[in-house]
Amino acid sequence: MKKQFFLIGLCLVLGAVLVAGCLGGDDAGDSNATVPAEPIAPPADAARYRGNVTGISVTNNETIMTLEKVKGTGGDASMNFVFGDNSKANFNLTDLKIGQYIEVYYGIPAGDVKPDPATVIVANVLQNADMVVYSGEIVNVTPAVDVNNSTYVGKLEVKLENNTTMIFNCGNSTQFYMNMSDVTAGTKVSIYANWIIQTSMPPQTTAYEVSKYVD
CATH class of the missing domain: 2.40.50.140 (Nucleic acid-binding proteins)
Incomplete structure (x- = not known):
C-alpha cells in the first residue's frame, strides 16, 4: 500500500513539473535567453x-x-x-x-x-558584442558574382585580432561606412555581423556593416 501511495505521489509531482514547464514561469524560455527579441525599427533622421x-x-x-x-x-x-x-x-x-x-x-x-x-x-x-562585433585586417577581397551588387564585394576574408581567419559574406544589404577604395587587403576593419556562424573552414557569417577600425 505504501508503495502504491509513493508511486501516486511521484506521478503527481512529475505532472506538476510538466504543467509548470508548459505554463512558463520566471525561468521559462531560458534556452532562448541569449536570443534577443526582434529589434524595433529605427526612426528616420535619428x-x-x-x-x-x-x-x-x-x-x-x-x-x-x-x-x-x-x-x-x-x-x-x-x-x-x-x-x-x-x-x-x-x-x-x-x-x-x-x-x-x-x-x-x-x-x-x-x-x-x-x-x-x-x-x-x-x-x-x-546579441552580446563578442558574438557580433569583429575586428581584424582584411586578407582577401572576393568580388561579387552579381555585377549589379552595389557593394561590388562578395566576401571579405579577415584575420581577426585573435589570429584566426573568418569569412564575411557581403550583399546588397551590407553597409560599408568607408571608402570602397579602402576595402582591400591590409586595411583594418570593424565588422558588425550575424551572430550565427557557419561551421566551414574557415568559419563564415554575414556582414551587416563594415567600417574602418578606429583606435
Missing part, C-alpha cells in the same frame, strides 16, 4: 550609438544608462541615455543589465550639440 551597458541608475523615476563603445568601433567613448515616457525598447527596463550590448537611436538638437544624457527614442538589446 542618431545611433551602440555600446555595452556599463552603468544603470534611477533618478526621479527615470532610468539612466551608460553605454561604452566596443574597441575599434566609431563614436564617442561613452554616452549616457535616459528613458523618457515616449521611449521604446525591445526589452523591459527591469531586464536591463550591465554588460548587455545595446543600440540606441536618439535625437540631436540644432547645432549638433549632444545632450547629456540623451533621450532614448528607440533602444534595442542586441
Whole structure:
C-alpha cells in the first residue's frame, strides 16, 4: 500500500513539473535567453550609438544608462541615455543589465550639440558584442558574382585580432561606412555581423556593416 501511495505521489509531482514547464514561469524560455527579441525599427533622421551597458541608475523615476563603445568601433567613448515616457525598447527596463550590448537611436538638437544624457527614442538589446562585433585586417577581397551588387564585394576574408581567419559574406544589404577604395587587403576593419556562424573552414557569417577600425 505504501508503495502504491509513493508511486501516486511521484506521478503527481512529475505532472506538476510538466504543467509548470508548459505554463512558463520566471525561468521559462531560458534556452532562448541569449536570443534577443526582434529589434524595433529605427526612426528616420535619428542618431545611433551602440555600446555595452556599463552603468544603470534611477533618478526621479527615470532610468539612466551608460553605454561604452566596443574597441575599434566609431563614436564617442561613452554616452549616457535616459528613458523618457515616449521611449521604446525591445526589452523591459527591469531586464536591463550591465554588460548587455545595446543600440540606441536618439535625437540631436540644432547645432549638433549632444545632450547629456540623451533621450532614448528607440533602444534595442542586441546579441552580446563578442558574438557580433569583429575586428581584424582584411586578407582577401572576393568580388561579387552579381555585377549589379552595389557593394561590388562578395566576401571579405579577415584575420581577426585573435589570429584566426573568418569569412564575411557581403550583399546588397551590407553597409560599408568607408571608402570602397579602402576595402582591400591590409586595411583594418570593424565588422558588425550575424551572430550565427557557419561551421566551414574557415568559419563564415554575414556582414551587416563594415567600417574602418578606429583606435
